[in-house]
Every structure is written in structure tokens, then in C-alpha cells.
Amino acid sequence: MDVTEILKSLTGRFPEAISEAIVESEIRARAYVDKDGVKEVCQYLKDSLQFDHLCVVCGVDYIKRNEIEVVYHIASYNHPVVLMLKAILPRENPEIESIVSVYWNSNWYERETYELYGIVFKNHPNLKPLILPEDMLGEWPLRKDYKGFPNKTARNLV
């Protein structure tokens, strides 16, 4: 299957959940996915389109649009295509379904996205901070309005 066929199959199966599906090159494609349908879309990608490798889950904070995006990069070993799925969440209460039951390795990605952006992954088996200390939870350091950077001058620097 080449990239246009993959996107055609995806939009044909999920006409509501998938929008703005664009072919970027013969190895890259991207699409927006509805935040309620992300698990079903991933399940379909894995079972029917041989997208068996989740590369990364991350977040992007669009503070001017008052939105947070979750970005999934999903690749395939059978056909050389990397698909980028984006889900738009409201900034106040970002919640999305966890895809751990589809791709097991999203477990730690989702935990890290949670601790850095405060995106809650519903039905995640163990949603707690991965790298940051527990008491930094709630600061969400990678959000654009994070204020907690040290403003103390390191004395040895001057």
C-alpha cells in the first residue's frame, strides 16, 4: 500500500474522526484525529493497516489558540510510511483516551506528556510522573506560561 491508499482507507473508515488528511511526501502523511476517536483509529491502524510501531507521543502548547495538541507518530514496518496524528484538546481541561491497550509502549510517553503538559490520559494503567519529582506535578513545565524557571543568578557565574 502506498501513502495515498493508506489515507483513503483511513478516511473511508472514519469519515468523522479523521480530518485534514494530507500527504506530505511518499513517506510522510498527517491527519487530525478527533479526541474521542483516537483509540479506535489506532486500533484500526494497527490491525488493518500494519502500523505496528508507535514512535512517540508528545504535546504542543498553542497558548494563543488556547489549545493543546497531542501528537502521535506512528510508523509501519511493512510500508515505509510515518503517519502523524494530531488531536486538539482544550487548554483548560486536556483529557484524551489512553492508547496503552493498543500500543503498549505509549505507557511512558503518555506519562511524560502528562507530567510536562498536564494532559490527562484516561484509562492509563499507571498515570504518575515519569522523570520529574512528584512535588513538581501541577507545574507543567513545558507549557508556555510556566513561570518556575530559576531567576536566581548562579553566583559563580558572575
Added chain:
Amino acid sequence: MGEVKEQKTSTSDETSVEEVPGVITTTASAISDFLKKTKAQDLINWGRKNSMWFMTQPMGCCGVEMIAMGCAHYDTDRFGIIPRNSPRQADVMLISGYVTKKYLPALKRLWEQMPSPKWVIAIGDCSISGGPFYESYSTVQNIDEIFPIDVFVPGCPPRPEAMLQGFVELQEKIKAKKDLGTEY
């Protein structure tokens, strides 16, 4: 040493030891406090400065360089600097990299587990001023407020030779009784 004990009991009245007629009692810290004022401390310091075992506790990329320093190529053994795996056996803690907020409690605990006398050497720009991670949301600034750092070795990372030089500086400080690890 008999003379030493005698002198000490006369001055250590705050450690109210029960007076037994004919028996002179003392404490280990009273003896060491007394010894610090005598020439014997020079001998003790000579011993200390020639057996500075350091704790292998790499924290950042500088830690790799620290391990390289402890290996055969740079032969730190000739100065009595030997890597140890346990804080219980170590005399020197090397802060070898960025101290993150999550790691600081563990580092403090390691420091508390080391028996006195003990010294700290800060290695690399990260432990001195933050280095490339200056103004990061997860690193601790101004480590020298937390640990009594004797020697700073700048570099990103410093060469193993520079670290060895740091140890030699610390030896000089101990010899001159200027180190922060002991109260004179």
C-alpha cells in the same frame, strides 16, 4: 596518649562525665578535639591526604570522565585516590554533573552516609553554575550552599588530568588545614 587523655578531661567539662575517684574518663571526640591542636594532626592529615577514596557516583556526562579518571590509564592510585562503590568507604564525594531536583534528596542521603572526615569536589560547569542547564526547570542552582565544596574543577567536561589536579589541590588544602571537611 595517656597524657592526652589527662589534659582533655580537665577541659571537657560540658560533656558531664560522671566523676569516679582515681579514674580518668574521656570521649573520642574530646581526644580528637585535643589532637587537632597538636602536631599529631599534621601526621593524621598526611595520612588522610594520601588516601582519598572517592565515591563512584556519576551524575551527568562528567561522571563518565570521572570513571575514566579512576581507571588504569590515569592511575590515580599513585596518589591514594581509589574509586569506591559504597559511600560508607568513601572520603570524597565528586559532584559530577547537573543536580536535578529529583536527585538532590538521594545525593544528600549519600553525603550523610559517608563517615567523617569527608570532602566534596564539584566537577564540571553544571555543578558549579548550572552549565548548559542553567535556568532549567528541573535543576538545582548554587550547589555550594548545600554542600561544603572545597575544590571547583571547571570544564564541560574537565579532562581527567584536571580532575586529578583538583584532587592535588584538595591535598594541599588538607595539608595546610584549610579544608572545609574538618573543623580545626
